[in-house]
Amino acid sequence: MSFKTITIIGFGLIGSSLARQFKAKNLCEKIVCADVSQDVCDQVKLLGLADEVYTDLARGCKEADLVVICVPVGAYKAVGQAISSSLKSGAIVTDVGSVKFKAIKDLQPFIPADVSFVPSHPIAGTEKSGPEHGFGHLFEGRWFIVTPIDDGRDALAVKRVCDLWDACGANVEIMTPKHHDKILGITSHLPHLIAFSIVGTATDLEDDIKGEVIKYSAGGFRDFTRIAAGDPTMWRDIFLNNKYAMLEMIQRFNEDLTELQKAIRQEDGDKLYDLFLRTSQIRKGVVQAKQDDVPTKGS
Amino acid sequence: MSFKTITIIGFGLIGSSLARQFKAKNLCEKIVCADVSQDVCDQVKLLGLADEVYTDLARGCKEADLVVICVPVGAYKAVGQAISSSLKSGAIVTDVGSVKFKAIKDLQPFIPADVSFVPSHPIAGTEKSGPEHGFGHLFEGRWFIVTPIDDGRDALAVKRVCDLWDACGANVEIMTPKHHDKILGITSHLPHLIAFSIVGTATDLEDDIKGEVIKYSAGGFRDFTRIAAGDPTMWRDIFLNNKYAMLEMIQRFNEDLTELQKAIRQEDGDKLYDLFLRTSQIRKGVVQAKQDDVPTKGS
Numbered sequence: 001m002s003f004k005t006i007t008i009i010g011f012g013l014i015g016s017s018l019a020r021q022f023k024a025k026n027l028c029e030k031i032v033c034a035d036v037s038q039d040v041c042d043q044v045k046l047l048g049l050a051d052e053v054y055t056d057l058a059r060g061c062k063e064a065d066l067v068v069i070c071v072p073v074g075a076y077k078a079v080g081q082a083i084s085s086s087l088k089s090g091a092i093v094t095d096v097g098s099v100k101f102k103a104i105k106d107l108q109p110f111i112p113a114d115v116s117f118v119p120s121h122p123i124a125g126t127e128k129s130g131p132e133h134g135f136g137h138l139f140e141g142r143w144f145i146v147t148p149i150d151d152g153r154d155a156l157a158v159k160r161v162c163d164l165w166d167a168c169g170a171n172v173e174i175m176t177p178k179h180h181d182k183i184l185g186i187t188s189h190l191p192h193l194i195a196f197s198i199v200g201t202a203t204d205l206e207d208d209i210k211g212e213v214i215k216y217s218a219g220g221f222r223d224f225t226r227i228a229a230g231d232p233t234m235w236r237d238i239f240l241n242n243k244y245a246m247l248e249m250i251q252r253f254n255e256d257l258t259e260l261q262k263a264i265r266q267e268d269g270d271k272l273y274d275l276f277l278r279t280s281q282i283r284k285g286v287v288q289a290k291q292d293d294v295p296t297k298g299s
Numbered sequence: 300m301s302f303k304t305i306t307i308i309g310f311g312l313i314g315s316s317l318a319r320q321f322k323a324k325n326l327c328e329k330i331v332c333a334d335v336s337q338d339v340c341d342q343v344k345l346l347g348l349a350d351e352v353y354t355d356l357a358r359g360c361k362e363a364d365l366v367v368i369c370v371p372v373g374a375y376k377a378v379g380q381a382i383s384s385s386l387k388s389g390a391i392v393t394d395v396g397s398v399k400f401k402a403i404k405d406l407q408p409f410i411p412a413d414v415s416f417v418p419s420h421p422i423a424g425t426e427k428s429g430p431e432h433g434f435g436h437l438f439e440g441r442w443f444i445v446t447p448i449d450d451g452r453d454a455l456a457v458k459r460v461c462d463l464w465d466a467c468g469a470n471v472e473i474m475t476p477k478h479h480d481k482i483l484g485i486t487s488h489l490p491h492l493i494a495f496s497i498v499g500t501a502t503d504l505e506d507d508i509k510g511e512v513i514k515y516s517a518g519g520f521r522d523f524t525r526i527a528a529g530d531p532t533m534w535r536d537i538f539l540n541n542k543y544a545m546l547e548m549i550q551r552f553n554e555d556l557t558e559l560q561k562a563i564r565q566e567d568g569d570k571l572y573d574l575f576l577r578t579s580q581i582r583k584g585v586v587q588a589k590q591d592d593v594p595t596k597g598s
Binding site for chain 1: 509
C-alpha cells in the first residue's frame with residue numbers, strides 16, 4: 001500500500017478515474033472525496049467511489065497522507081488558500097493540471113514547509129466530464145509527467161508519487177515545468193484551441209446550414225467536435241495559464257496556414273503534395289509509438 | 300441484381316470497399332478492376348477482389364453497364380479521355396469524388412450522348428489508402444450524396460445509382476453540386492486543411508522536440524495526425540478543385556482564430572468560456588445525429 005489516506009480534491013473525470021484505480025489496485029486504505037459541488041459529492045456517494053465525502057475542502061484534507069488536486073488550474077489559488085492550514089505535517093500534495101509553470105506559481109505559496117509538493121500531469125482523458133464518466137484503466141499505458149520543484153527537499157516525495165502513478169499502470173516521465181508547458185502547448189493546447197475555433201465557426205452558421213454540417217460531420221468535422229467538447233472551465237483556465245506559449249504557437253500556426261492558403265491560391269500542387277507526404281510520416285511515428293488508440297470506458 | 304457488369308476505376312480504399320460490398324450483397328454479376336497501377340492490379344488479383352483486372356482503362360470499361368470512377372479528382376480529365384470511346388451505349392458512369400462542381404466540369408465533356416453520368420460522393424472513409432485496407436461495411440449507415448446533372452435525360456439512371464448505394468447500406472441524399480461543395484468544404488475540406496497545417500508545423504520542429512511531440516501526442520495532436528494521414532494526391536486534388544470555397548473558408552476561420560487569440564491576449568475568460576460552451580452543444584448534435592462513431596475494418 002502506497003498511502004494510508006488519499007484525498008482527491010475535484011472528483012471529475014480524472015479525479016474519479018484515479019479513485020477507481022487506487023481502489024482497484026489497492027493503493028491506499030482510505031479514499032476521501034473533497035469537492036465544493038454538492039451535486040458531485042452526492043454522485044460520488046451514489047457511485048460508492050470514496051470512503052468519505054466532504055464539500056469542505058479543509059475538512060477533507062485533515063487526515064490525508066496524499067492530496068491529489070484535480071480541479072481546473074484557475075481554481076488552484078482558491079484551493080491552496082482553503083487547504084493550506086489543514087494539511088498534515090509530512091503530507092504530500094500533487095496535482096494533475098495540464099499547465100505546470102503557472103500552476104506551481106499559484107499553488108506553491110500555500111504549501112507549508114513541512115509538506116511536499118510534487119506537480120504531475122497525466123496525458124490521458126476523454127472529452128467527457130464528471131465522476132460518472134471516469135474509469136480506472138484510463139491511465140494504463142499512458143504517460144504521467146512529473147515536474148518536480150527543484151528545491152531538494154522533495155526527493156523521497158517525488159519517488160513516492162512516481163511509484164503511485166506507476167502502480168496505476170502509467171509510464172512516468174520527469175521534466176521541468178517550462179519544458180512540459182512547451183511540449184503540451186504543441187501536442188494538446190494548440191490542437192484544442194484550433195478545434196474550438198473551427199467548431200465555433202460552425203456555430204455561427206445559419207441554422208439550416210448548421211444542421212447539414214452536423215448531418216455530414218463524418219467527413220472530418222466530427223473529430224473536431226469531439227476535441228472541442230472538453231470541459232469549458234478547464235480549457236479556459238489552460239489557455240489563460242499557458243498564455244505566452246499559446247500566443248507564440250498561434251503565431252507559428254498562422255504563418256504555416258497562410259503559406260498553405262497561398263499554395264491553394266497559386267494552385268501550387270507540388271507544395272501541397274510535399275507537405276501532405278510529410279504529415280503522413282508523422283502519423284507513422286504516432287502509430288509506431290503506440291499512441292494512436294483512443295481509450296474508452298468500455299475498452 | 301442491380302447491374303450485370305460493374306467496372307471500378309481506381310481500386311483504392313473506396314473502390315475496393317465498394318467491390319467487396321457489391322460482391323457481399325450480390326449487386327452485380329461481374330466486377331471488373333481497371334487501375335493504371337500494375338501494383339494495385341496485382342494486389343487486387345491476390346486478394347480476389349475482382350473477376351477481371353486491367354491496367355488498360357478503356358479495355359476495362361468495354362462491357363460495363365456501370366462504371367464507378369474512384370480516382371483522385373485531379374485525374375478525372377485523363378480518365379475521361381481514356382474511357383470515352385469505349386463506353387457502351389446505355390451505360391451509366393458514376394464517381395465518388397469529394398468535389399463535385401469542378402469534377403463534373405472535367406468529366407462531363409467526355410461522356411457520350413448515349414451514356415448517363417450520375418455524380419456521387421460517399422461521406423465515408425478512413426485515413427488509410429490502398430485496396431488492402433478496404434471493407435464492405437464502410438458505407439453502412441453513412442451518407443451517400445448524389446448530385447445529378449440537371450439535363451433531364453438521367454432520371455432513370457439517377458434512380459438506379461441511388462438504389463445501388465442504398466443496397467450498399469448507405470443513406471442517400473440528393474443535392475446540387477455547388478451546395479455539396481459548400482457543405483463538404485466546411486465539414487471535411489477545411490478540417491483536413493487545418494489538420495495538415497498543424498501537423499505540418501510539427502514536422503518543422505527540431506528532431507528532439509518532434510520526438511517528444513509524437514511521444515506525448517495523446518493529448519490531442521494524435522487525432523490531428525490521423526486526419527492528416529489521408530492520401531496526399533487525393534487531398535491535393537480536393538483543395539485545388541474546391542479552391543474558391545477553400546479560400547473563403549480559410550478567411551472565415553482566420554477571423555475566428557484571431558478573435559480567440561485576442562481573447563487569450565486580453566485574458567478575457569468569459570469570452571473563451573462562452574465559446575467553449577457553444578462548441579460542446581455542437582458535439583451533442585453530432586452524437587444525437589449518430590455521426591460520432593468511427594467505422595473500422597474490424598468493427
